[in-house]
Amino acid sequence: MSMIEEFKSFAVKGNVMDLAVGVIIGGAFSGIVNSVVKDLIMPIVGVVTGGLDFSNKFVRLGDIPASFKGNPDSYKDLQAAGVAALGYGSFITVVINFIILAFIIFLMVKFINKLREPAEAPAPAAPAPTPEDILLLREIRDELKTKS
Numbered sequence: 042m043s044m045i046e047e048f049k050s051f052a053v054k055g056n057v058m059d060l061a062v063g064v065i066i067g068g069a070f071s072g073i074v075n076s077v078v079k080d081l082i083m084p085i086v087g088v089v090t091g092g093l094d095f096s097n098k099f100v101r102l103g104d105i106p107a108s109f110k111g112n113p114d115s116y117k118d119l120q121a122a123g124v125a126a127l128g129y130g131s132f133i134t135v136v137i138n139f140i141i142l143a144f145i146i147f148l149m150v151k152f153i154n155k156l157r158e159p160a161e162a163p164a165p166a167a168p169a170p171t172p173e174d175i176l177l178l179r180e181i182r183d184e185l186k187t188k189s
Contacts, residue, residue: 074142078134082141098130 051057079096087093099116103125111118119126 070145071138071142074138074145078138078141082137083134095130095133098128098133100127100129102126 083095086095097114097116099119101113101119101124105113105119105124106122109118109122109124111122113119116126116128116130120128
């Protein structure tokens with residue numbers, strides 16, 4: 042088998058195609074989750090915490106260069122200037138994204154597993170009545186046993 046034929050056989054297997062579809066849908070789905078966290082959840086967290094903006098929470102590690110022209114309290118400005126900083130607020134946002142995405146995937150897998158469960162097995166049907174000729178043959182057999 043040539044390498045091209047072997048690759049073709051591998052690529053068109055059901056599992057590989059399922060994985061490809063899953064990755065594409067997962068990529069699109071992660072955009073939705075990112076938007077939910079950024080646009081819906083984090084503003085609510087900000088209101089609850091008194092206006093706390095997680096995306097701008099950081100610890101500056103490096104010195105600000107003399108040519109810096111931006112807000113020293115802005116994580117994005119410091120990143121653009123190449124200043125070393127730990128952006129723990131962005132990390133918190135990513136962790137929240139992950140937790141939401143993992144929970145939604147868990148619910149999806151649980152739902153799919155429920156669909157895959159076999160339906161309740163139907164009650165076994167009552168045995169069919171024994172045909173009359175079989176009953177007659179049994180009677181003859183029993184009668185011959187008693188005469189022997």
